[in-house]
Amino acid sequence: xxxxxxxxxxxxxxxxxxxxxxxxxxxxxxxxxxxxxxxxxxxxxxxxxxxxxxxxxxxxxxxxxxxxxxxxxxxxxxxxxxxxxxxxxxxxxxxxxxxxxxxxxxxxxxxxxxxxxxxxxxxxxxxxxxxxxxxxxxxxxxxxxxxxxxxxxxxxxxxxxxxxxxxxxxxxxxxxxxxxxxxxxxxxxxxxxxxxxxxxxxxxxxxxxxxxxxxxxxxxxxxxxxxxxxxxxxxxx
Amino acid sequence: xxxxxxxxxxxxxxxxxxxxxxxxxxxxxxxxxxxxxxxxxxxxxxxxxxxxxxxxxxxxxxxxxxxxxxxxxxxxxxxxxxxxxxxxxxxxxxxxxxxxxxxxxxxxxxxxxxxxxxxxxxxxxxxxxxxxxxxxxxxxxxxxxxxxxxxxxxxxxxxxxxxxxxxxxxxxxxxxxxxxxxxxxxxxxxxxxxxxxxxxxxxxxxxxxxxxxxxxxxxxxxxxxxxxxxxxxxxxx
Numbered sequence: 001x002x003x004x005x006x007x008x009x010x011x012x013x014x015x016x017x018x019x020x021x022x023x024x025x026x027x028x029x030x031x032x033x034x035x036x037x038x039x040x041x042x043x044x045x046x047x048x049x050x051x052x053x054x055x056x057x058x059x060x061x062x063x064x065x066x067x068x069x070x071x072x073x074x075x076x077x078x079x080x081x082x083x084x085x086x087x088x089x090x091x092x093x094x095x096x097x098x099x100x101x102x103x104x105x106x107x108x109x110x111x112x113x114x115x116x117x118x119x120x121x122x123x124x125x126x127x128x129x130x131x132x133x134x135x136x137x138x139x140x141x142x143x144x145x146x147x148x149x150x151x152x153x154x155x156x157x158x159x160x161x162x163x164x165x166x167x168x169x170x171x172x173x174x175x176x177x178x179x180x181x182x183x184x185x186x187x188x189x190x191x192x193x194x195x196x197x198x199x200x201x202x203x204x205x206x207x208x209x210x211x212x213x214x215x216x217x218x219x220x221x222x223x224x225x226x227x228x229x230x231x232x233x234x235x236x237x
Numbered sequence: 238x239x240x241x242x243x244x245x246x247x248x249x250x251x252x253x254x255x256x257x258x259x260x261x262x263x264x265x266x267x268x269x270x271x272x273x274x275x276x277x278x279x280x281x282x283x284x285x286x287x288x289x290x291x292x293x294x295x296x297x298x299x300x301x302x303x304x305x306x307x308x309x310x311x312x313x314x315x316x317x318x319x320x321x322x323x324x325x326x327x328x329x330x331x332x333x334x335x336x337x338x339x340x341x342x343x344x345x346x347x348x349x350x351x352x353x354x355x356x357x358x359x360x361x362x363x364x365x366x367x368x369x370x371x372x373x374x375x376x377x378x379x380x381x382x383x384x385x386x387x388x389x390x391x392x393x394x395x396x397x398x399x400x401x402x403x404x405x406x407x408x409x410x411x412x413x414x415x416x417x418x419x420x421x422x423x424x425x426x427x428x429x430x431x432x433x434x435x436x437x438x439x440x441x442x443x444x445x446x447x448x449x450x451x452x453x454x455x456x457x458x459x460x461x462x463x464x465x466x467x468x469x470x471x472x473x474x
Contacts, residue, residue: 140418144381159408171396181377
C-alpha cells in the first residue's frame, strides 16, 4: 500500500485552525519545501507572504521553516533537502506544466508515495488528484496533458460553492460542470468549501475544518460531508 | 478582406431584442443550421427548445427555419443546405473537439469567410475567436488542441461578470483570470455581459444589446463598452 499522506485545502488565507492542522500533519517534520510554481505573478513575493504566515510559532503561524522550492532553480535538490512538501495556489494549468517540464511531477509522486507528507492549497490540491480537469482555472498556458500526481483516487474542485443566485445568470453552476465531467469521466470529484480540507492516509480520506465538502460520484446523488466524516469510498491501494 | 459576418451572444435565453437582432443579422436568409454539438446532454431536446424559441414570427420568435446540424450525422451535407449558421451553447471544449473530429472546423471557417453568416451563443461565441482558452467551461473531454475558428482577432469570455462579493471568497475573479491569460498570450479578450452581443463585419466590431462588454488588452487598463460602441482595434484583414 502507498505510504502517501496528503492534506488538501480549498485555498485562501489559512485560518488558525488550518495552520494548526498543517503543523499537526507535518508533525516532527519542520523543514517544509513550499512550491510557488502555480503563480503566474511574482513567485518571490508569494513565498514571502506564505513564509510570514507559517513560520511564526503557533497559534499565529504553524512553527514551520520554509524552503522556497522553485520549479526553475534546482528543484530536485531543494526537494531532496525537505522533510515535507506544501504546494501553493495560483493557476493549476501553469502548475502542472511546470511540474512536467521540471521533472518534479514524477519526483514528487515518488517521494510522496515513499512517505514525504504532501499538503496542497487550491491549485496545489488539484494536482494531487488523477487529473486537473475539475479546476476552476483557465488553461491560459495551453497545456495538453492533464494527468496529475494521482495521490488520491478522486478529483478536487477547490473553493467549492453551490449554485448561487448572485452568480452570472445562465452560466453553469459548479454542479452542472461536475455533471459534465461525469458525462465523460468516471472517477469521483470532491468539492471543498473554503475553510475545509481533506486528509488522506492509508487508502482512506476524511473531511476536516469548519466548512463542508460535497462528494460527487457518477450516477449517484452528491453527498455533503462535514468535519470528521470519511469519504464513502472503498480503501484504495 | 474576409467576408466573415459574425454576431456573438453571451448566452442564456435570447431576449426579444436579441431575437430581433438575429433576424436582422440573417436578413433574407431564413434557413439556418443550428449546431448543438456543445451539449453533453440531449442534443435533440436542446434543438427543439431553440427551434420553438426562434421559429415563430417576430416578436415572439425570429421567424427562422431551423435545420438541426448534428456533428455526428452528415454534418457537411446539412451545412451545405443552410443559408446561415447558429452555434449554440454548452461545453466549449466538447464543441471544439466535435468540430475538429467531424471536419466542421475547417468547413465552417471556409464557408463563413466566403460569406455564410455566423451567429453564436456562449460556447458558440467562444469558438469564433482565435482560441477557446478564455471560456468559463471545464475541459472535461481532455481536449489538447485549442485553436478555434479565428473569425475575429479577439477571444471571448461569455457571461462576463465583474468581481462579485457573493462569489466564493479567494477564488479568482474573471479579471484575475483574464490577467493570467495575458501573462501568457497577447491577443485581446472581450468579456460579454448577459444580454449583450458583439457584431463584426469588414474587420470592425461593435457592441450591441442592453448590457455591456469589457475589452481587455494586454498591458492596458480594461475598457467598458456599451451598445453602439466599436471595439478600439485597427481594422483586421
